[in-house]
Amino acid sequence: MDEIELKTAPVDFRFPTTNQSRHCFTRYIEFHRCVASKGEEAGECDKFAKYYRSLCPGEWVDKWNEQRESGTFAGPL
Amino acid sequence: MILIERLFLTIALSDAAEPWQLGSQDAATPMMQGIMDLHHDIFFFLILILVFVSWMLVRALWHFHYQTNPIPQRIVHGTTIEILWTIFPSIILMFIAIPSFALLYSMDEVVVDPAITIKAIGHQWYRTYEYSDYNSSDEQSLTFDSYMIPEDDSELGQSRLLEVDNRVVVPAKTYIRIIITSADVLHSWAVPSLGVKCDAVPGRSNQTSILVQREGVYYGQCSEIRGTNHAFMPIVVEAVPRKEYGSWVSNLLIA
Numbered sequence: 526m527d528e529i530e531l532k533t534a535p536v537d538f539r540f541p542t543t544n545q546s547r548h549c550f551t552r553y554i555e556f557h558r559c560v561a562s563k564g565e566e567a568g569e570c571d572k573f574a575k576y577y578r579s580l581c582p583g584e585w586v587d588k589w590n591e592q593r594e595s596g597t598f599a600g601p602l
Numbered sequence: 603m604i605l606i607e608r609l610f611l612t613i614a615l616s617d618a619a620e621p622w623q624l625g626s627q628d629a630a631t632p633m634m635q636g637i638m639d640l641h642h643d644i645f646f647f648l649i650l651i652l653v654f655v656s657w658m659l660v661r662a663l664w665h666f667h668y669q670t671n672p673i674p675q676r677i678v679h680g681t682t683i684e685i686l687w688t689i690f691p692s693i694i695l696m697f698i699a700i701p702s703f704a705l706l707y708s709m710d711e712v713v714v715d716p717a718i719t720i721k722a723i724g725h726q727w728y729r730t731y732e733y734s735d736y737n738s739s740d741e742q743s744l745t746f747d748s749y750m751i752p753e754d755d756s757e758l759g760q761s762r763l764l765e766v767d768n769r770v771v772v773p774a775k776t777y778i779r780i781i782i783t784s785a786d787v788l789h790s791w792a793v794p795s796l797g798v799k800c801d802a803v804p805g806r807s808n809q810t811s812i813l814v815q816r817e818g819v820y821y822g823q824c825s826e827i828r829g830t831n832h833a834f835m836p837i838v839v840e841a842v843p844r845k846e847y848g849s850w851v852s853n854l855l856i857a
Contacts (some may be wrong), residue, residue: 529848531717533735533779543710543800545781545809578734579719582783582807583742590740 534576545580552577553589554600561602617795618761618821627795630820630841631812634797636705644698651694709797712811716779720770724782724789724802724824727831731770736855744854750834764821769838773847774817783807787829793822793837801826814841 540548556573563569577586592598615628629635665671721732725747733744751765772778782791784802792799795818800810814820822837842850 529736529851531735531773531776531844531848533716533719535715536712541712543808543810544806546805546807549807575735575737578737578740580781580807582721582723582781582785583732583734583740583745584723584785586740 534579549577549580549582549585550600552580553586554602557593557602615816615818617818618764619794629797630795630814630816630818631797632815633709633812634795636708637797640701640705643701647694647698712779712809714777714811716777716811718773718776719779719781720772721781721783721807722770722791722802722837724784724786724791724835726786726829727835729789729791729835729837730785731768733851736851744851746854748838750836761821763834764823764836764838766836766838769819769840771840771842771847771850772812772814773844774814774841776813776844778812778814780810780812781807782810788826789832789835790824790826791822791837792825793820793839795820796822796839798822799825814839817841817843 534548534552537548539551552573556570556577559567559570559573589598589600593602615630616623617627617630619627626634626638626641629638666674718733718735721734723730723732728750729748731746731748732742734742737743746768748766748768748770750763751760751767753762756762756765780791780798780800782800782802783806784804786804788804789802790799791802796812796814798810798812800808802808818841820839820841822839824832824835824837826832
């Protein structure tokens with residue numbers, strides 16, 4: 526069994542508050558902007574995906590994914 | 603001294619509430635240690651003031667008893683003593699405030715990069731835990747619900763209304779970020795031994811960080827009692843060595 530790597534989204538000094546909702550939201554947007562500009566295949570965006578998956582409750586991600594598909598997502602993509 | 607305490611006084615550290623408990627549970631994080639130290643520091647001033655005030659009170663009652671002192675004194679003003687009893691308490695308050703603020707701000711600060719992120723999501727009436735650091739897609743790979751074990755099902759030795767079916771397993775001696783949120787109503791994620799009490803608010807994700815210093819099982823309860831079953835959604839954190847945490851995660855990922 527290979528060793529599990531203990532690694533997660535780092536501390537981001539743009540979001541020093543207890544409330545981390547914006548941290549998660551920003552990482553989600555950063556990922557999708559990155560994919561939009563560099564394409565899915567580029568590995569550069571994977572870290573943003575890892576970050577938002579660590580920070581966002583799964584329910585939120587599902588909701589945002591649905592909204593993006595139906596074109597009602599509120600964030601700047 | 604510590605050796606004597608370990609050998610004779612403390613048989614097991616208390617990480618859950620016990621009957622007729624008056625003090626805090628034993629600290630397992632630096633934060634809780636800080637909270638307890640502050641409590642003891644403040645208690646020092648508290649006892650001083652209590653003794654002083656009681657002494658003044660008893661003394662006044664004794665000396666100005668109506669039988670020994672039938673004619674009351676008519677002093678209504680004393681500048682010196684008024685200055686003294688204003689300045690002196692403010693200095694005491696300052697001595698209490700300095701360590702209190704230092705602790706408060708150090709609790710908020712998240713400086714060290716955490717090694718894992720755990721999301722604790724409150725539901726009516728259970729908790730969901732998401733370990734999403736190991737996901738490779740938006741599909742959740744490691745998530746589970748944690749329900750209280752009902753009174754009828756609990757086994758001998760288990761704490762009543764405190765044990766859950768799925769415990770939160772965390773590595774000890776590791777910086778952990780906990781993201782607390784709720785899917786329906788206000789909840790709270792509180793574990794006394796870890797010095798954590800954080801409200802779970804729908805639509806908002808609160809962050810707190812812990813560093814569990816010793817392996818053990820820590821019990822806590824919902825601390826936002828605003829509905830019928832908040833009392834029946836306890837929190838159980840199990841701190842294990844890093845290696846065991848690794849194998850726990852890989853077992854769940856395979857399953």
